[in-house]
Each structure stands twice: as structure tokens, then as C-alpha cells.
Amino acid sequence: MDATSAQAWFNPAKANLLVIAALVVAAIVWSIARARGGAPVKIRRIAGLDAIEEAVGRATEMGRSVLYVCGMRDMDNVQTIAGVTILGAIARKTAEYDTRLLAPTCRSLVMSTARETVRASYLAAGRPDLYSDDMIYYVTDEQFGYVAHLDGLMVRQKPATCIYMGPFFAESLILAETGNSIGAIQVAGTAMPTQLPFFVAACDYTLIGEELFAASAYLSRDPGMMGSLKGQDFGKLIAMGAIAIGVLLETARVLTGSGGIASISTAFIRLFALNF
Amino acid sequence: MSAPLHQRLARVDRRLIFLAIGLSVALPLILNLRLAVRPTPIVTKIFDKIESLPPGSRVLFSFDYGPSTMPENQPMAEATLRHALAKECRVYLMTIWETGPPQIVRAIDEVVKKDFPERVYGRDHIYLGFKAGQQGAINALLADFKGLFTTDANGAEINSFEIMQGVESIRNFDLIVAIGSGLPGVKEWIQFGGDPGNVPVAAGVTAVEAPLLYPYYPRQLLGLMGGLQGAAEYETALIAKYPHYETQSSQAIVMMGPQTVAHVVIILFIVLGNVAYFLERRARKKEGR
Amino acid sequence: MKTSVPIAVTFLVGTSLVLAIFIPHTPFSTLDEHFSVWFNILACFAFTLGGGNLLKTHLTKIGRRERDWQYSVVTVGGFLVMLVAGLFKLGAPSWDYDYIGRETWFKHIYDATFTPLQATMFSLLAFFVASASYRAFRAKTREATLLLIAAAVILLGRTPLGHVLTAWLPEPLAFLQISNLSTWILGVPNLAGQRAILIGIALGIISSAIKLILGIERSHLGGGRDA
Numbered sequence: 001m002d003a004t005s006a007q008a009w010f011n012p013a014k015a016n017l018l019v020i021a022a023l024v025v026a027a028i029v030w031s032i033a034r035a036r037g038g039a040p041v042k043i044r045r046i047a048g049l050d051a052i053e054e055a056v057g058r059a060t061e062m063g064r065s066v067l068y069v070c071g072m073r074d075m076d077n078v079q080t081i082a083g084v085t086i087l088g089a090i091a092r093k094t095a096e097y098d099t100r101l102l103a104p105t106c107r108s109l110v111m112s113t114a115r116e117t118v119r120a121s122y123l124a125a126g127r128p129d130l131y132s133d134d135m136i137y138y139v140t141d142e143q144f145g146y147v148a149h150l151d152g153l154m155v156r157q158k159p160a161t162c163i164y165m166g167p168f169f170a171e172s173l174i175l176a177e178t179g180n181s182i183g184a185i186q187v188a189g190t191a192m193p194t195q196l197p198f199f200v201a202a203c204d205y206t207l208i209g210e211e212l213f214a215a216s217a218y219l220s221r222d223p224g225m226m227g228s229l230k231g232q233d234f235g236k237l238i239a240m241g242a243i244a245i246g247v248l249l250e251t252a253r254v255l256t257g258s259g260g261i262a263s264i265s266t267a268f269i270r271l272f273a274l275n276f
Numbered sequence: 277m278s279a280p281l282h283q284r285l286a287r288v289d290r291r292l293i294f295l296a297i298g299l300s301v302a303l304p305l306i307l308n309l310r311l312a313v314r315p316t317p318i319v320t321k322i323f324d325k326i327e328s329l330p331p332g333s334r335v336l337f338s339f340d341y342g343p344s345t346m347p348e349n350q351p352m353a354e355a356t357l358r359h360a361l362a363k364e365c366r367v368y369l370m371t372i373w374e375t376g377p378p379q380i381v382r383a384i385d386e387v388v389k390k391d392f393p394e395r396v397y398g399r400d401h402i403y404l405g406f407k408a409g410q411q412g413a414i415n416a417l418l419a420d421f422k423g424l425f426t427t428d429a430n431g432a433e434i435n436s437f438e439i440m441q442g443v444e445s446i447r448n449f450d451l452i453v454a455i456g457s458g459l460p461g462v463k464e465w466i467q468f469g470g471d472p473g474n475v476p477v478a479a480g481v482t483a484v485e486a487p488l489l490y491p492y493y494p495r496q497l498l499g500l501m502g503g504l505q506g507a508a509e510y511e512t513a514l515i516a517k518y519p520h521y522e523t524q525s526s527q528a529i530v531m532m533g534p535q536t537v538a539h540v541v542i543i544l545f546i547v548l549g550n551v552a553y554f555l556e557r558r559a560r561k562k563e564g565r
Numbered sequence: 566m567k568t569s570v571p572i573a574v575t576f577l578v579g580t581s582l583v584l585a586i587f588i589p590h591t592p593f594s595t596l597d598e599h600f601s602v603w604f605n606i607l608a609c610f611a612f613t614l615g616g617g618n619l620l621k622t623h624l625t626k627i628g629r630r631e632r633d634w635q636y637s638v639v640t641v642g643g644f645l646v647m648l649v650a651g652l653f654k655l656g657a658p659s660w661d662y663d664y665i666g667r668e669t670w671f672k673h674i675y676d677a678t679f680t681p682l683q684a685t686m687f688s689l690l691a692f693f694v695a696s697a698s699y700r701a702f703r704a705k706t707r708e709a710t711l712l713l714i715a716a717a718v719i720l721l722g723r724t725p726l727g728h729v730l731t732a733w734l735p736e737p738l739a740f741l742q743i744s745n746l747s748t749w750i751l752g753v754p755n756l757a758g759q760r761a762i763l764i765g766i767a768l769g770i771i772s773s774a775i776k777l778i779l780g781i782e783r784s785h786l787g788g789g790r791d792a
Contacts, residue, residue, distance in 0.1 A: 010588060018587055170457075176697075208762065213773045236765070343680040344683040346684065543717055
């Protein structure tokens with residue numbers, strides 16, 4: 001970018017990004033408004049989230065604890081926020097059932113936020129007496145040091161239920177296999193595509209990608225939040241439509257060798273090009 | 277009375293599996309099992325690029341990994357560094373991972389000091405150190421390289437080094453070699469460094485990360501070394517051209533033997549599990565009758 | 566106040582950063598970088614919080630002689646040794662020297678303990694991959710069988726054995742060579758699936774971000790009503 005354009009109030013090279021973003025955001029906001037206005041919102045069953053009640057109940061019956069892991073990143077990561085939100089919902093259940101909840105964290109900001117969230121959940125459930133700061137504590141920022149602590153905790157205390165919600169990396173399989181070895185019921189959710197196969201292979205239920213972000217809406221059944229899920233579908237429609245048109249154009253270009261179709265195809269691809 | 281065969285096969289004690297894996301890795305190492313590795317185009321593109329660089333070319337190395345993935349990442353890092361120095365390129369070593377500096381120091385000790393003792397620090401190579409900020413740091417390097425790296429890793433003023441003359445931005449480099457194992461890593465180097473700066477990016481990542489980077493190849497990503505296999509392929513290409521580096525640059529090649537045996541053992545266990553599954557299904561059908 | 570101030574701050578910062586993507590004019594062009602730096606500064610202060618909590622938890626455990634209190638002694642000892650070695654650059658020839666430079670105590674302890682410990686934990690994956698594969702890869706359905714075959718191809722394709730087993734195939738059937746099949750599986754169907762998941766994730770992130778910016782999602786703030 002030259003000095004003149006660096007002082008402009010709008011970068012025209014990003015106009016396509018602005019249009020697409022505005023469409024998606026408008027769709028989400030409109031869906032939220034409609035849902036709050038009373039329009040019915042149906043979302044499909046998410047087995048992993050339905051299983052949480054059963055999983056917490058199992059821990060209660062066995063007299064053992066629920067272990068919750070918010071992931072490996074800090075509060076600046078959206079997945080961590082989703083993880084802490086789900087922790088709030090689970091804390092409400094553990095408060096109602098009087099089940100011990102353990103949530104070691106690997107970031108101190110996550111620890112503070114999680115404590116606030118869980119405290120509020122226990123208060124909302126009418127059991128503030130059951131809450132203790134010792135339930136949520138900081139271990140270490142270091143990935144494998146944290147995992148070593150979690151593994152040791154699982155092997156020694158044998159929680160009946162292990163829930164992993166948030167961003168995970170190489171440690172995902174270590175956690176899931178150790179949880180499997182102690183016979184715990186495991187529910188995992190992450191938006192890290194490289195770790196999903198490990199969770200799917202080793203856990204009882206897995207929330208894949210966007211299901212993690214849908215969890216707060218699904219568990220709370222708040223109309224506004226459920227409406228946002230509908231808005232996301234509009235974004236998917238744009239993506240699917242663009243992929244279909246792009247594939248058709250490129251296939252036609254290759255098959256016909258037509259210059260005209262090539263120009264249209266190139267122009268269409270440029271509509272979705274990122275220009276930084 | 278002992279359990280039926282299919283039940284015993286379906287419930288192999290995991291400790292036996294662990295023992296088998298342990299032996300499958302240890303024995304080939306002890307017996308020095310070596311297998312011939314064939315470089316693939318996605319790796320040879322990196323080799324060809326470095327091979328084509330004229331002496332004095334600027335190559336930026338970013339070692340964005342830690343001790344956990346050292347067995348996969350260090351061989352590829354050292355092989356590419358050795359190659360760049362063999363081509364008399366000027367190398368700039370940095371990292372955006374907190375655990376990256378010891379890996380750089382190790383590479384300097386094993387490659388620069390051992391194989392290129394005549395190279396002068398500050399003229400032929402420089403160790404810039406770690407910068408926090410993830411993709412923000414890469415953004416800053418694109419805008420003002422010396423604004424972010426005001427000193428080298430040892431605190432010396434950056435403009436006191438001959439190698440830093442003419443380096444104002446990532447754009448002044450001829451190649452970026454990003455060796456990474458997670459976030460921030462290669463994707464960030466492509467998105468915030470190589471692509472906007474119009475500098476080719478060559479990458480080396482752990483095997484699990486490699487599939488995520490295929491969309492960028494070949495336009496935004498020059499080439500990709502995926503896991504130990506990728507590292508072994510690069511080492512093979514390097515040794516083929518520079519046979520005198522065979523002793524130093526065979527770490528990944530040596531590990532291909534254990535990796536191969538371990539993979540075969542895993543496949544055998546998968547087959548065993550499926551045999552047990554089908555025997556169990558047949559037994560249940562018989563009981564059902 | 567307890568929730569309304571954070572929500573207002575979230576709205577202002579979130580909206581500014583989104584707008585900054587499209588506005589090259591200062592100060593918007595450097596907002597992203599500044600906020601990243603500010604977050605890093607906050608995270609540094611948060612280390613104090615975390616370190617304090619760590620010491621409190623483990624010192625309490627030691628004081629009360631709770632179960633496994635001896636491990637807490639190791640934890641506290643390791644924490645203090647590394648903290649002192651790094652902060653005071655013990656062993657460094659000068660104060661400007663890198664705290665993890667070659668001669669420092671920090672580097673020696675790092676190489677002697679941290680590196681092998683991290684490598685050990687990571688190496689557990691090799692064993693766990695085997696036990697997970699044994700348990701998970703069963704041909705129970707058509708899809709599971711397909712997954713099983715793909716896994717076997719990739720496992721062999723990522724080793725020299727894959728090439729050796731099928732190198733004899735003639736040129737017209739070269740695409741069936743294990744190494745080529747492996748590259749195709751990773752680069753086409755696997756990639757297509759990952760891209761689809763990534764699109765879904767991106768939309769989920771956009772939706773979550775909007776809910777956070779607009780204050781619709783507030784359970785991470787404690788969820789309580791304003792005082």
C-alpha cells in the first residue's frame with residue numbers, strides 16, 4: 001500500500017469482504033431479532049450435548065467427580081469462551097446434583113473467568129454453599145505440563161465424567177486415551193480440525209467444529225442465541241452456492257476452453273479473493 | 277474356563293500394545309534398520325528453490341516449535357539450514373514461539389559451528405531471537421523489520437551488523453523457511469508474511485499439521501515437508517547432491533526404519549481387532565440361531 | 566455495572582477492530598497490533614495471578630500434609646528455581662545476555678529437565694495412537710470400512726514401505742501406488758472434509774463474536790444481573 005492509500009478511510013480492495021461480512025452479519029442479527037420476536041427455531045439434536053445430563057448423572061450415582069477442561073488457549077480465543085460458557089451450564093447441573101466439579105486451567109485469565117462463571121451458576125442453582133475456589137485452579141501454561149497434571153488427576157482420582165471443550169492440540173489424544181483407560185464417560189468438543197479425529201476415535205461423544213459454538217444456545221434454549229444458529233445457515237448457503245457456481249464455471253472452462261467462460265470464472269473467483 | 281478366542285482378541289491388554297510399539301521403535305534403532313527414501317515433488321520444490329538461490333541471497337528461518345516436536349522438526353530445520361549455508365546464503369534465524377530459542381541455539385551448534393565454522397556472525401548469519409505477538413509480530417516485520425528486531429538475541433544493536441544492511445521488511449528476503457508445529461506457525465507466515473510480502477514460503481511441519489496446509493500449495497506455499505517422512509525426503513535430496521553431509525544430515529532417514537515398523541505393527545493390531553470383531557459377530561449370530 | 570461495563574468495552578473494542586480491517590487510515594491500521602500488545606501485557610500480569618494461585622494451592626497442600634503433598638514440594642521447588650534462574654539470569658556473562666543463552670543456568674536446567682520431559686509426554690502419543698487405532702478402527706459399517714482402508718493406506722504411504730510395496734505397478738496404474746493414493750487421500754477427500762469443517766467453524770466464530778460484541782452472550786461474565 002502506498003502512503004496515499006494508507007491514509008484513505010476505506011480500502012476498496014476489501015470491498016468484497018465487506019459485502020460478504022455484512023450479508024452474514026445482517027442474516028445473523030435478523031435471525032436473532034426474529035427468534036426473539038417469537039418465530040420458532042428448530043435445531044437438530046446434538047448427541048454430545050444431550051449426553052451431558054446423563055454424564056453428570058453418572059458421576060453423581062458413582063459418587064465421583066466431573067473433570068472439565070477448557071482447552072489450551074487463553075480468553076482471547078473464541079473456543080475458550082465457548083468452553084467457559086458450557087462450563088457454566090455444566091456447573092449448574094453439578095450444583096443441582098451436588099456432584100464434585102474439577103476444572104484445572106492452563107491460563108490464569110481463564111481461571112478467573114471460569115471462577116466467576118461457576119460461582120454465578122452455583123448461585124443461580126441455589127447452592128452457593130457448594131462452591132469453592134479450589135474447584136478451579138491454575139496449573140501451568142505449558143502444554144504438556146498441564147496434560148501431565150490432568151493425566152495424574154484422572155489416574156488418581158478417577159473422575160466418572162471427563163469433558164473437554166475448547167481449543168486443543170497434540171495433547172487431545174493423551175487426555176482422551178487416559179480418560180478411556182479409567183472408564184470415564186467422555187464428551188469432547190473442539191474447533192481444531194487436526195484434533196477432531198483423535199477425539200472422535202477415543203471419546204464417547206464429540207462436538208465437531210461449529211457444534212461447540214452452538215452449545216451455549218442449545219443448552220440454554222435462549223431464543224436469541226438459537227436464532228443466531230439460523231443466521232449461520234445463511235452464511236453456509238452463500239458458501240455452498242459460491243462453491244457450486246465456481247465448480248461449474250471452472251469445469252466448463254476446462255471442458256470448452258472458452259475464453260469468455262474463463263473470464264467469467266476468473267472474475268467470479270476474484271469476488272472471493274482476499275486482498276491484504 | 278478361559279474366554280473364547282474372539283473375546284480375548286477383542287480385549288488385548290493395552291500394555292501389550294504399548295510393549296509392541298516400544299519394541300517396534302527400539303529394535304529397528306538398535307539394529308540400524310535403514311530404508312531408502314524417495315523425495316516427492318512437494319519436498320523437492322523446496323530443495324530446488326534453495327539450490328537455485330545465488331550466493332548472498334537472504335533466507336529467513338523461523339523455528340516455531342518446541343522440544344516436544346523436535347524429533348520431527350529439528351531434522352528438517354537443520355537440513356534446510358545446512359543447504360542454505362552450503363549455497364552461501366545469508367541466514368537470519370528467529371522464532372515467534374517462546375520455546376523456539378533453544379531449538380535455534382541447537383541448530384547453530386550442530387550446523388553453523390560444526391559444518392561452517394568459517395562463517396562470520398553478523399555478516400553471514402544472525403540470531404535474532406524470539407518475538408512475542410504471534411501474527412502481530414509477522415505483521416510488524418512486514419511493515420518495519422528493524423522496528424521489531426531492534427537488537428539481536430544477545431542484545432547487540434541491530435544496525436551494527438553488516439547482514440542487516442538493506443533489510444527493512446520481510447519483502448527484502450528471497451525466501452522464508454517456516455518450521456512449525458502449531459499456532460502460530462506456517463499458516464500465519466503465509467497469511468501475514470509471505471503472501472502480502474510476495475516472498476516465497478517453504479514450510480516444514482509435523483505430520484498432523486501437514487494436511488491443513490495443502491490448500492496453500494503450490495501458489496502461496498512453495499513446498500511442504502510433512503512430518504518425519506518430509507524431513508527424510510529433504511535429507512535424501514541433500515545427501516544426493518552433497519554426499520559429504522551424509523553423517524550429519526541423516527537424523528530423519530534413520531528414524532524412517534522405526535516409523536515404518538511401528539506403522540506396520542499398528543496395522544497388524546487394527547487387523548487383529550477386526551478379526552476379533554468378525555469372530556464375535558459370527559459367534560453372536562450362532563447364539564442368535 | 567459488573568456486567569454492563571465489560572459488555573460496553575467488548576462492544577467498543579470489537580466494533581473498532583472489525584472496522585479497522587477496512588480502514589487503512591491511522592490509527593485504525595495499527596489497532597490490531599496495539600490490542601495484541603495490550604493483551605500480551607495483560608497476560609503478563611495474569612502470570613502473577615497464576616503463579617500466586619499455584620503457590621497458594623501447593624503451599625496449602627504442603628502445610629496440611631494432604632495426600633501426595635510431596636509432589637507439591639517438587640512443584641514449588643521447580644517453580645522457584647526456574648523463576649530465580651531466569652529472572653536473575655544466573656550464569657549469564659552480562660545483564661544484556663539472553664536469559665536462555667548457552668551459559669545460563671536456565672538453559673542447562675531447561676535442557677536437562679524440560680526438554681526430555683516434554684519429549685516424553687509427546688512420545689506417549691505413539692503408544693496411545695496404537696491403542697486408539699486398535700479400539701476404534703473396526704469395520705462395523707461401510708463408512709467405517711472405508712475409513713479403515715484409508716487409514717491403512719496413509720499409514721503405509723507415510724513410510725518408504727508404501728513405495729516398495731507398489732512400485733512395480735505399471736505407469737497407467739501409477740495412481741494406485743500407495744504413496745500416490747496416500748497423497749490423493751490427504752489432498753482431496755480429507756482436504757474437502759477439513760475445508761467444510763473449517764467453513765462451519767468460521768461461521769460459528771462469526772456468530773459467537775457477534776453475540777459477544779452485542780452482549781447477547783454474557784455467561785462468561787458471571788451471568789449475574791447488574792448491581
